[in-house]
Amino acid sequence: MKKLFLLLFMAITTATFAQTENQLIIQQGNLDFLKDQTEVNVQLKFDNTLYQVENFTEAQYLEKRKEDILKNRKKTEQDWHKWSDAWEKFKTTDYLDYFLKGINSKSKKVLFRKEVNAKYTLIIDAKWIYVGWHGGMIGQEAKLTSDITFVETENPSKVIMKIQGDKILGKPQNKDFVMEYGRVAGAYEATGKELGKVIKKALK
Numbered sequence: 001m002k003k004l005f006l007l008l009f010m011a012i013t014t015a016t017f018a019q020t021e022n023q024l025i026i027q028q029g030n031l032d033f034l035k036d037q038t039e040v041n042v043q044l045k046f047d048n049t050l051y052q053v054e055n056f057t058e059a060q061y062l063e064k065r066k067e068d069i070l071k072n073r074k075k076t077e078q079d080w081h082k083w084s085d086a087w088e089k090f091k092t093t094d095y096l097d098y099f100l101k102g103i104n105s106k107s108k109k110v111l112f113r114k115e116v117n118a119k120y121t122l123i124i125d126a127k128w129i130y131v132g133w134h135g136g137m138i139g140q141e142a143k144l145t146s147d148i149t150f151v152e153t154e155n156p157s158k159v160i161m162k163i164q165g166d167k168i169l170g171k172p173q174n175k176d177f178v179m180e181y182g183r184v185a186g187a188y189e190a191t192g193k194e195l196g197k198v199i200k201k202a203l204k
Helices: 002-018 058-071 077-104 180-202
Strands: 023-028 039-045 111-113 120-130 143-152 155-169
Touching: 023 180, 039 077, 058 077, 077 111, 077 180, 120 155, 120 180, 143 180, 155 180
Parallel strands: 039 111, 039 120
Antiparallel strands: 023 155, 120 143, 143 155
16 A cells, blocks of 8 residues: 555656646747648657666667566567567657657648658757656656757758757557557657647647
């Protein structure tokens, strides 16, 4: 019973703390350039992404995750490879799909897509990822801090707008929430929703 109360306290405290962090901060420009656009290309980047409160590099985080998996006597190298393959799949395809799902659920006048020939490209460069945790009945969503940049597709060095996503909390929970990569995918979806809200308001 004490353990259950402790877990509930942790969940409530974390949710309260998250409310002060879950935000987008405009650093440069505005959204006027989108007023005559119908679609925007979207890319993800992972330039020097750090993980967890310890600020692990991805290599360090994956090495630690491998050690944790193999500590379990029921797990084998095959289990690690299965996890690692899923991690890479989410990183290369699913995170972007979740982001697009989030932003397009809010932004109706402009469609955000991948690999489309549009005038502008939106780049989400992950700078910090907290993968959260899952403990059976309850869990902690992942958080994503990212540099969100609109550039000209034909001239990527020309930045139109810059936004920072500050520790966006990954809600709602999805079918893969029990796994780290599933929770991170939720943070990408939440980031998309937050940005979509801002765009919808600006293009009214």
